[in-house]
Amino acid sequence: MSDKYDYWLHHLPGVGERTIRKLLAVFSKPEEIYERLISPGAGKAERQKEFEGILTGKQKEALAACTKSWSLEEEYEKLAEMGIQFLTFQDLMYPQRLKEIPDPPFGLYVRGNLPKENVLSVAVIGARECSEYGRFVGQELGKTLGEKGVQVISGMARGIDGISQAAALDAGGISFGVLGCGVDICYPSQNKRLYERLLTQGGILSPYIPGTMPKAPLFPPRNRIVSGLADALIVVEARQKSGTLITVDMALEQGREVYVVPGRLTDRLSDGCNRLIKQGAGILLSPEDFLTEMSDNFPDKFVLCSENSSGKTNYEPFSMSKEERIIYDSLDLTPKAVNQICIDSQTKLSYLQVQQILIRFCLIGAAKQPVPGFYAAVHPPQK
Amino acid sequence: MFCTIYSGGLDGIGAYLVQVEVDISTGLPGFGMVGSLSGEVREARERVQVALRNAGFDLPPMKITVNLAPAHIRKEGTAYDLPIAIGMLAAMGYFDKTALNNVLFAGELGLDGEIKPVRGIFPIVQEAGKSGMKCCIVSQQNAREGALAGDMDVRGAENINQVVDFLQESNEKRDWILPRVVETVGATREQLQEESLDFADVCGQEGAKRAAEIAAAGFHNLLMVGQPGAGKSMIAKRIPGIMPPLTRKESMEVSAVYSVAGLLKDSQPLVTKRPFQSPHHTVTMAALTGGSGVPRPGIMSLAHRGVLFLDELPEFSRATLDCMRQPLEDREVHLAKAYGNVTYPADFMLVCAMNPCVCGYYPDRNRCRCTEGSIRKYLGRVSGPVLDRIDLCVEILPVNITKLRQPKGESSAAIRERVMKARRRQEERFCGTACHFNGDMKTAEIERYCSLGPAEQKVMEKAYETMRFSARGYHRILRVARTIADLAGEEQIREEHLLEAVCYRAGDRIYWGGGDRI
Numbered sequence: 001m002s003d004k005y006d007y008w009l010h011h012l013p014g015v016g017e018r019t020i021r022k023l024l025a026v027f028s029k030p031e032e033i034y035e036r037l038i039s040p041g042a043g044k045a046e047r048q049k050e051f052e053g054i055l056t057g058k059q060k061e062a063l064a065a066c067t068k069s070w071s072l073e074e075e076y077e078k079l080a081e082m083g084i085q086f087l088t089f090q091d092l093m094y095p096q097r098l099k100e101i102p103d104p105p106f107g108l109y110v111r112g113n114l115p116k117e118n119v120l121s122v123a124v125i126g127a128r129e130c131s132e133y134g135r136f137v138g139q140e141l142g143k144t145l146g147e148k149g150v151q152v153i154s155g156m157a158r159g160i161d162g163i164s165q166a167a168a169l170d171a172g173g174i175s176f177g178v179l180g181c182g183v184d185i186c187y188p189s190q191n192k193r194l195y196e197r198l199l200t201q202g203g204i205l206s207p208y209i210p211g212t213m214p215k216a217p218l219f220p221p222r223n224r225i226v227s228g229l230a231d232a233l234i235v236v237e238a239r240q241k242s243g244t245l246i247t248v249d250m251a252l253e254q255g256r257e258v259y260v261v262p263g264r265l266t267d268r269l270s271d272g273c274n275r276l277i278k279q280g281a282g283i284l285l286s287p288e289d290f291l292t293e294m295s296d297n298f299p300d301k302f303v304l305c306s307e308n309s310s311g312k313t314n315y316e317p318f319s320m321s322k323e324e325r326i327i328y329d330s331l332d333l334t335p336k337a338v339n340q341i342c343i344d345s346q347t348k349l350s351y352l353q354v355q356q357i358l359i360r361f362c363l364i365g366a367a368k369q370p371v372p373g374f375y376a377a378v379h380p381p382q383k
Numbered sequence: 384m385f386c387t388i389y390s391g392g393l394d395g396i397g398a399y400l401v402q403v404e405v406d407i408s409t410g411l412p413g414f415g416m417v418g419s420l421s422g423e424v425r426e427a428r429e430r431v432q433v434a435l436r437n438a439g440f441d442l443p444p445m446k447i448t449v450n451l452a453p454a455h456i457r458k459e460g461t462a463y464d465l466p467i468a469i470g471m472l473a474a475m476g477y478f479d480k481t482a483l484n485n486v487l488f489a490g491e492l493g494l495d496g497e498i499k500p501v502r503g504i505f506p507i508v509q510e511a512g513k514s515g516m517k518c519c520i521v522s523q524q525n526a527r528e529g530a531l532a533g534d535m536d537v538r539g540a541e542n543i544n545q546v547v548d549f550l551q552e553s554n555e556k557r558d559w560i561l562p563r564v565v566e567t568v569g570a571t572r573e574q575l576q577e578e579s580l581d582f583a584d585v586c587g588q589e590g591a592k593r594a595a596e597i598a599a600a601g602f603h604n605l606l607m608v609g610q611p612g613a614g615k616s617m618i619a620k621r622i623p624g625i626m627p628p629l630t631r632k633e634s635m636e637v638s639a640v641y642s643v644a645g646l647l648k649d650s651q652p653l654v655t656k657r658p659f660q661s662p663h664h665t666v667t668m669a670a671l672t673g674g675s676g677v678p679r680p681g682i683m684s685l686a687h688r689g690v691l692f693l694d695e696l697p698e699f700s701r702a703t704l705d706c707m708r709q710p711l712e713d714r715e716v717h718l719a720k721a722y723g724n725v726t727y728p729a730d731f732m733l734v735c736a737m738n739p740c741v742c743g744y745y746p747d748r749n750r751c752r753c754t755e756g757s758i759r760k761y762l763g764r765v766s767g768p769v770l771d772r773i774d775l776c777v778e779i780l781p782v783n784i785t786k787l788r789q790p791k792g793e794s795s796a797a798i799r800e801r802v803m804k805a806r807r808r809q810e811e812r813f814c815g816t817a818c819h820f821n822g823d824m825k826t827a828e829i830e831r832y833c834s835l836g837p838a839e840q841k842v843m844e845k846a847y848e849t850m851r852f853s854a855r856g857y858h859r860i861l862r863v864a865r866t867i868a869d870l871a872g873e874e875q876i877r878e879e880h881l882l883e884a885v886c887y888r889a890g891d892r893i894y895w896g897g898g899d900r901i
Contacts, residue, residue: 373778
């Protein structure tokens with residue numbers, strides 16, 4: 001079980017993962033390091049020697065000063081008051097999956113629950129500024145995984161991350177968000193609702209001490225944890241150059257399986273995905289297909305907990321006139337402008353008539369207007 | 384030796400009569416002017432003295448006092464030069480004072496006695512007519528403008544000597560010296576120019592053109608959102624051309640505004656074309672409202688009865704946009720200045736254009752990489768209360784290359800024909816009420832004139848559920864649906880009219896609805 005000394009060691013400014021590892025190689029416990037830093041007992045020269053090769057004299061002075069202003073008990077109690085659990089990699093509770101990856105993070109802060117070890121967990125990641133297609137696939141994936149009780153791990157970011165997590169929660173599933181800031185901070189703030197739901201229906205994890213503000217360099221280590229906590233990784237949408245691909249590299253390093261949602265050649269948001277497929281990543285054909293493969297690969301972790309849904313989305317049939325049918329059939333998941341629909345459907349209807357049919361579809365929920373003036377189908381065309 | 388002459392001062396786009404009282408009496412020689420005068424009126428002293436001398440009139444070494452009554456109103460401008468000079472000559476006995484009965488003078492003097500034009504002649508002459516004046520003597524360049532006022536006998540003079548000769552002559556010979564000016568209104572070059580901006584030039588863009596038609600028919604304010612180069616400005620510039628031509632009354636109003644602003648042309652004094660104003664987004668509040676040191680009609684008033692086009696709406700400062708809120712509501716600009724309050728008319732149709740995001744290409748995600756946050760921030764720059772006054776919101780999509788090669792679209796004249804029909808229906812409907820157009824309808828009128836049948840009510844409820852618009856949005860849809868029904872020539876708002884109206888507000892929730900999308 002981690003203690004106040006662990007927390008003290010983790011909070012020290014300028015002491016990163018690597019230094020902690022080196023220190024722990026010399027001293028057996030953080031408590032010992034604390035004593036050595038603070039106690040005036042032994043001779044100066046001797047103390048200097050102990051930290052040689054790890055800390056410079058100046059660093060040590062600074063740390064000692066910092067240590068003196070840190071009240072061990074109080075700060076540790078504050079953590080508990082905030083409902084934050086602190087784990088180090090020596091803890092038994094520390095996620096087993098993370099222990100397996102190279103250089104697991106020393107400390108992990110948790111609000112809510114930890115992912116279960118014996119349940120399959122899948123990371124769903126993708127672009128923040130996603131397309132309607134990505135939004136749809138993210139939702140479907142989140143929903144199916146959530147229904148099957150698979151733990152959805154992601155970064156709670158805008159776009160694909162948040163969409164798939166929210167969909168999993170909506171389907172009654174569990175999901176975990178790994179943050180690039182302190183667990184007490186909701187970033188991005190527009191995902192406040194998701195953040196609060198994750199606290200009860202899953203958990204929020206972070207390798208950074210509470211109160212850490214989000215900064216760009218903090219995110220790649222966070223991505224490492226996203227892939228580390230998962231058994232497999234799904235990339236929904238990624239541009240050629242994207243943070244998502246960094247996560248994929250890390251997942252491969254950690255020996256995780258990577259699945260990719262294929263996209264069209266003309267969609268810049270699928271360039272990264274298609275390239276991954278070329279490099280040999282698994283192709284995700286449907287959420288069900290993916291789950292079948294998973295049940296083969298991880299038979300022990302596969303618990304079908306809530307088989308409450310019929311599995312397939314229900315298409316509500318509604319009566320359509322001949323013209324309406326033509327317009328409906330020319331709709332796609334990708335939003336199209338009205339004049340585009342006029343051209344695609346090759347109808348003789350006027351612009352205004354087409355627009356009226358479309359808005360009627362919107363009102364009965366057969367189509368939607370994700371962007372003003374652009375109409376998209378709610379479901380992909382039926383087979 | 385005392386004499387009273389009539390002249391006029393400006394108050395908003397109206398005018399009031401000013402009595403110029405000149406007294407020449409014995410005493411220490413000098414020239415004093417009183418009557419709440421501003422700087423340029425005070426300068427008249429020097430101009431009048433020198434102009435009279437150079438015109439060949441000797442000033443006696445006596446005490447000259449000039450008073451501009453009513454003395455409590457602050458006098459602006461240079462129109463008092465001529466009446467002061469004439470008053471002095473009358474007081475000196477150059478002509479019979481009865482010649483000055485019911486004659487109004489307004490004009491600036493040059494040092495050689497030349498009479499120069501001043502702004503605001505049109506409302507001054509109008510006011511003179513109302514107050515029972517018989518004749519107005521103004522600068523030659525102002526004469527046609529003055530003649531717009533109608534029955535008034537307006538004479539244009541080039542210099543002060545002509546005026547003196549005129550006043551010295553008996554009635555019959557007068558007309559030889561300063562002939563009466565009569566304004567004839569006919570087709571001019573400007574009207575021909577207007578026709579060169581035709582909607583037929585706009586290829587494709589059926590949706591936007593239709594929205595422009597509805598906006599023109601119901602006097603609704605319009606917002607166009609679209610990529611750069613899609614044709615937003617092109618469409619906006621053609622909107623005045625599909626509005627009904629100015630009526631004689633409207634023409635007079637607009638001419639009065641332009642007269643006060645000093646923008647009427649000698650060649651074309653009557654404004655017959657609907658104004659189109661498109662200020663740059665760096666425009667100041669003062670330029671927009673008309674409130675700098677000396678009040679003059681601002682851009683909002685210059686767009687009176689026409690179109691005020693704001694391109695790149697989010698680039699306008701929030702304060703600038705917010706100062707349009709009250710004029711959009713009252714159709715007038717009220718300026719409170721140090722020396723008093725001025726009201727200018729500002730009944731314009733607001734047409735705005737904007738990009739959907741900073742780069743301009745949203746929702747084309749292949750080109751636009753703006754984050755949702757930055758898009759929302761960009762849209763958020765547009766003040767909500769101004770958005771509330773905009774009934775129609777339409778997306779302008781880039782034109783397909785095949786459309787550019789298509790034959791020309793419908794001409795402005797054809798669209799105007801439909802617009803005028805719809806306007807006539809509105810005139811009948813709102814006869815005797817405060818409303819003029821569907822765009823003016825408030826809650827009470829909407830309830831009265833936009834009743835829905837059970838089927839339409841159902842559509843509205845459905846739309847209310849799916850689109851989640853506000854009560855205000857509900858009223859906007861009904862207003863627009865009313866105009867669409869008017870365009871279709873129907874008394875009852877039908878389902879298809881409602882559905883089309885819904886299209887023009889469907890963007891609200893997505894653009895300005897906040898963060899319900901993750």
